[in-house]
Amino acid sequence: MSINLLIAVSFAYVALLFAVAFAAERAGNRGWLRSPIIYTLSLSVYCTAWTFYGAVGYAARSGLEFLTIYLGPTLVFVGWYWILRKLVRIGRMQRVTSIADLISSRYGKSNALAVIVTMMAVVGTTPYIALQLQSVTLSFQAFSETSSEGWQFEDLNGTALWIAVGLAFFTILFGTRNLDTNERHHGVVMAIALEAIVKLLALLAVGIFVVWGIAGGLGDIAARMDASAIASQKFNGGRWVGLTFLAATAIICLPRMFQVMVVENSDERHLKTAAWAFPLYLFAMSLFVMPIAVMGLSTLPEGSNPDLFVLTLPLAAGQGGLALFAFLGGFSSATSMVIVASIALSTMVSNHIMMPLYLAYTKSNASMSGDVRRAILMARRISIGAVLGLGYGYFRLSGSGEALAAIGLISFAGVAQVLPALVGGIFWRGATRWGAVAGLIGGFTIWAYTLFLPSFGEGGLMSVMFLADGPWGIHWLRPSALFGIDGLDP
């Protein structure tokens, strides 16, 4: 398997995505482009590289616990009549452009609130973007290690940088083509739907190959599963419930999920298809995760990275073509997440932070006559660049050895802080602006202190001593065991 072929195929694939996005943009609002199926497929930005590579790694480490990440959203979609229906209807009627916009409009269009939510979303999403960049570079590396030419990828940071630049280019091109009051992007949605199909098929193909190609069918897999090291792990009920809830929260609060679910929704009825079709997609995505993890553990040499089993299993079996397909699947999951997340974040940053500043500044020295469209588009483009730059920065800063799943969970927990304000805004008449502000800031501070800042690794932003003994030696203020609550999730 030559690395040059890999690069060529990736470029061809990216070109195809551009073509699809362009064609869909030209076709505009026509029939099947806006069907419930496309809507459901676009929801699959939930399945990022974290799902594609990370779920197998997670399963290899903690067994069935990975299921919680997909069961949570399933429960939310099964219960669509409670929350999602309201969200989509409010979003459509009030022409909501982002989750920050929704929350602020539920509390009397408070821009302060929107700014807080925007900041939280940017900080919470940054690790996630870094995670995507990391997964693509890691998969490149996995290929180059087995490459016949022995050509080594020395410069991982360079690879990540190029990917970030390429993604920024795509997003700016199709995310800021024109200003639409609905903030809908046909081209982007179409490209993401295509990527959704590619990643599902790729994972299924690897799964089928592993179960019937390497192992001897389902019975053999079940036997190996029960004999593997995962089977002797204790089941942690607290984590099980906690993670299910966290994932359920994340699917509502993640800025990118809000973007595809509410903002890009063109017809409320599509939700009725997505209510069962999206859980079905998640079901198919997780079907072969456990078999791949088990086979990876039992056939690959000790110490291989379980996060890359999806790639390394076919590679080890000499199936170059399948590995290439798997690589494209991982690439798709990473890129679609980054594209949608940066569109969602740039909408928030430009609408709630940059434009108010710009308007305040221009009002003082000129009597502008209306046309701020160029300014808005410019603000969008700058914020897309900035968001990707932040993601790249985090990638460089965090010791990139960290397991994929850990970063993903930190990010989930970050955006989950928005839920109380959101639910309060929708269901509770008595909710007030200051209550929401206090709740958001409180939750965010604790999250940053206990999860986000330590994620930079020991000796990153917090010193080793700080992490071990707490600030100024105050033991009960340690980030990993605030108020002496020890032994919970990392």
Place this chain on the structure above:
Amino acid sequence: MNKEDRPVFLESDGYRLRRIVDALRFLPFLGIFFVVVPGIMLSGAVPRSLSGVGIYFFAIWIVLILLTAILTRVFAKRGKETEEQ
């Protein structure tokens, strides 16, 4: 139309629709019960058969998907009929 031909109680369609909505509302709680309760029951123990537990969760999952699909379909169809009247 004479009196006997009419249904005894008006709005039987609306009644059916509301019961379907009730079922839809109940579904996530059913799901939470079958996902969360076994999770707590298994807590702290090493499951006897990992594959068995896995198959259980996947089975619950597909049943939930099927129920949602059926109920949502019926709801969409009935909802449309009532709207048109």
